[in-house]
Amino acid sequence: MRELIYYVAVSLDGYIAGPDHQFDAFLTEGDHMDGINERYADAIPTDIAEQLGIDQSRGRFDAVVMGANTHAVGLPEMPSPYRHLEQVVFTHRPLEPAENLTVTGEDPVRVVREMKRRPGKDIWLCGGGQLAAALHQEIDRLVLKRQPLLFGAGVPLFAPGEYSPALFDLVSSRTFASAVTFTEYVRRR
Numbered sequence: 628m629r630e631l632i633y634y635v636a637v638s639l640d641g642y643i644a645g646p647d648h649q650f651d652a653f654l655t656e657g658d659h660m661d662g663i664n665e666r667y668a669d670a671i672p673t674d675i676a677e678q679l680g681i682d683q684s685r686g687r688f689d690a691v692v693m694g695a696n697t698h699a700v701g702l703p704e705m706p707s708p709y710r711h712l713e714q715v716v717f718t719h720r721p722l723e724p725a726e727n728l729t730v731t732g733e734d735p736v737r738v739v740r741e742m743k744r745r746p747g748k749d750i751w752l753c754g755g756g757q758l759a760a761a762l763h764q765e766i767d768r769l770v771l772k773r774q775p776l777l778f779g780a781g782v783p784l785f786a787p788g789e790y791s792p793a794l795f796d797l798v799s800s801r802t803f804a805s806a807v808t809f810t811e812y813v814r815r816r
């Protein structure tokens with residue numbers, strides 16, 4: 628069955644963005660970028676991949692789910708940031724229609740379970756922390772790009788809430804010269 632994979636960049640202190648939602652402190656240069664381009668090319672915005680000549684056809688994902696705040700990061704320039712994937716944005720507010728993008732206020736758990744029942748590649752949980760919290764029980768795999776920086780405050784990897792303890796097993800870990808570490812975990816069944 629398709630898996631829901633939370634693939635995300637995170638600071639040493641567990642934030643996916645800084646206190647003002649700043650995202651640009653994450654390293655976008657260094658040898659870890661080769662790792663991203665090799666294994667996670669389909670998680671690069673379509674326009675950027677096209678500009679860089681990156682092939683997105685052999686990726687791990689064919690769908691992405693995003694919270695409204697995550698989708699808003701690309702607006703207004705990128706209303707459909709990952710248009711090479713089926714995109715689902717969760718919000719209770721109206722959004723302008725965009726290519727290959729569905730907007731829904733339905734329960735994310737119900738929507739993701741339905742997506743998992745359909746055949747396809749894995750589903751990328753892009754973020755952010757609020758949507759990850761809503762979907763925490765559905766996350767099959769975590770791929771954390773841990774960056775050597777401290778925010779001190781900001782948007783946590785998972786918004787605070789009530790979680791039942793869940794264990795994940797280590798699948799792989801790779802550290803780059805840039806000091807970024809990719810760590811993959813799979814939910815223990």
Ligand SMILES: NC(=O)c1ccc[n+]([C@@H]2O[C@H](COP(=O)([O-])OP(=O)(O)OC[C@H]3O[C@@H](n4cnc5c(N)ncnc54)[C@H](OP(=O)(O)O)[C@@H]3O)[C@@H](O)[C@H]2O)c1
Pocket residue numbers: 634635636637642643644648649650693694695696697698700717718719720731732733734735753754755756757758759761782786
């Ligand atoms: N480091 C990374 O790789 C990475 C990746 C992605 C995002 N980010 C960062 O994360 C930040 C955004 O994360 P966030 O936690 O603030 O917000 P988010 O999870 O992206 O979006 C939250 C919004 O999504 C909607 N939503 C969430 N749960 C829902 C539910 N159960 N049902 C229906 N709608 C739901 C709501 O929209 P409405 O209020 O409109 O109803 C909610 O306000 C941004 O700063 C972004 O840059 C970082």
